[in-house]
Amino acid sequence: MEVFFQFTQITHQFAPNGPFIHASGSLQPGKALAVQGPSGAGKSTLLRILARLIKPTSGTVIYQDQNWQAIPPRYWRRKIHYLPQKPVMFEGTVRDNLKLPFELDLLGKEGSLDLDKAKLLLTEVGLPLASLDHDARTLSGGEAARVALVRSLLIDPEILLLDEPTAFLDTETGKKVLMYLANWLQNKKNRGLLLVSHKENNLAFFPGMQAVVIQSEGTRG
Amino acid sequence: MMNYGIIPISHLQLAMSIILVLMAGLVSAFLKLGLLKSLIWGTIRAFIQLSLIGYLLAYIFQINHFILILLIMLLMCYIAAREATRRVNVPTQEPLLVSFLSLTASSLLVSVIVVTLIITPRPWYSAQIWIPIFGMILGNSMNGISLALDRMYNEVRSHTAEIEALLCFGASPWEAVKNSVRKALRAGMTPTINSLMVVGLVTLPGMMTGQILAGADPREAVRYQFVVMVMITASAALGCLLLIGISYRKMFTEDLALTEDMRQSHN
Incomplete structure (x- = not known):
């Protein structure tokens, strides 16, 4: 089967003589990959490496037959998009937050915020439309996590690197979000999902999901 | 009088x-x-x-030799740059070189304008004019630069999550840090702008006091003081702008991600 995203022997050492991690894995179009390992094993670090926010000590990533170094980092991060566990809300309303990526040079050239799509997505993840005018910095953790997810989905990434997307959500809302993500994977060609999740049953939402286990040596600080 | x-x-x-x-x-x-x-x-x-x-x-x-004056001014810039960066603890950023370049360029530009267009001594390279003027500009730019540099690194370090979120949307380094940079520039320029507000009301500046003590007409002394105040404001603004312009990019790796010492809070 076609492999469109592959990371090979990614190694990262946290400090000279410090602990390090190894990981290899691949992703097929329309599929999800679970990143597993005990707490502190470096799961978030792997996602951050794949988003090119951290340079690994060694290893390489191939995306659609191209080495990652051949793709400009800004374009890479916009397509291979990382969403951290702790949602980041910027000053202003939820609407301002959803608009923000399109005010940047790169996405601004592609278009502007599709408000109808934004409303649809908010509804899909269980947020009322009135929340568009709420102050983003006063949202609860669960609301902010969903707004951050909607904001990321609106920029239409090809691969989502999600770090515990349901950590701040109750079981019902978590299910809703995961079901939406499972649909999102199928909605368009060449989409993929890398998921860090401690909740085993979260993985049942993604048929054919495979797992990559992080090998780590030593413990971090 | x-x-x-x-x-x-x-x-x-x-x-x-x-x-x-x-x-x-x-x-x-x-x-x-x-x-x-x-x-x-x-x-x-x-x-x-x-x-x-x-x-x-x-x-x-x-x-009163032109080369000697220039050498002394460069030495003054080096000492000021060292003083401005003494407290900045960012090992990979080379703040001394950056501060030296921005202090030298901004102070030279402003002092050239002040000396050749406003004071116009003869000969134009009069050490008696250049060195005190340059010293005043440098001292104030140094404070501005020190504040701006310190503020920029602190702002970036305390907003790494926001900056990385922007980078993940495809933001350029400038787009990702411009809010922190604005705050840093404000921090660097505010003290000189504030001193414009109160000069003559709360304090009589040292230069003006010195001229008056030396027997100058106070009306003449305030003219000099006004020139000094605005030149200090200009050089603080230019110095901070140059400093930030040269150094903000150094907070990013070749992959346009924050360098390790900028995202310490994450690891």
Whole structure:
């Protein structure tokens, strides 16, 4: 089967003589990959490496037959998009937050915020439309996590690197979000999902999901 | 307007200033502040440093050679840059070089404008004009740059999550840090702008006071002071802008991600 995203022997050492991690894995179009390992094993670090926010000590990533170094980092991060566990809300309303990526040079050239799509997505993840005018910095953790997810989905990434997307959500809302993500994977060609999740049953939402286990040596600080 | 000219201070009169040191010493001794040693050492140092600089300046003014003036100004920039970056703890950022370049460029540009367009001495390279003007510009730019640099690194370090979120949307390094940079520039420029507001009301600046003591007409002294104030504002603004312009990119790796020492809070 076609492999469109592959990371090979990614190694990262946290400090000279410090602990390090190894990981290899691949992703097929329309599929999800679970990143597993005990707490502190470096799961978030792997996602951050794949988003090119951290340079690994060694290893390489191939995306659609191209080495990652051949793709400009800004374009890479916009397509291979990382969403951290702790949602980041910027000053202003939820609407301002959803608009923000399109005010940047790169996405601004592609278009502007599709408000109808934004409303649809908010509804899909269980947020009322009135929340568009709420102050983003006063949202609860669960609301902010969903707004951050909607904001990321609106920029239409090809691969989502999600770090515990349901950590701040109750079981019902978590299910809703995961079901939406499972649909999102199928909605368009060449989409993929890398998921860090401690909740085993979260993985049942993604048929054919495979797992990559992080090998780590030593413990971090 | 009466003009008495400068009233010289004789050796004996200078020695009388020991009374002032004694007063400060008594306060320290009486309240057991433990400052006596520092006070004595400070007084001796101040006397020796100022005497030396007095003789040195007299010598430089006498020679008045263009190259010598330039060398002294560069040395002043180096010392100011070292002072401005002394507290900045970012090992990979080379703040000394960046500060030196921005201090030199901004102070030179502003002093060229002030000396050649406003004061217009003859010859144009008069050491008596250049060195004091340059010193005043440098001292204030140094403070501005130090504040701006410190603020920029602190802002970026405390907003790494926001900056990385922007980077993940495909933001350029500039787009990702521009809010932090704006705050840093404001921090660097605010003290000089504030001093524009209160000058003459709360304080009589040292330069103006010096001219008046030296017998100058106060109306003439305030003209000089006004020029000094605006040149300080301009050089602080230019210095901070150059500094940030050169150094913000150094907070990012070749992959346009924050460098490790900028995202310490994550690991």
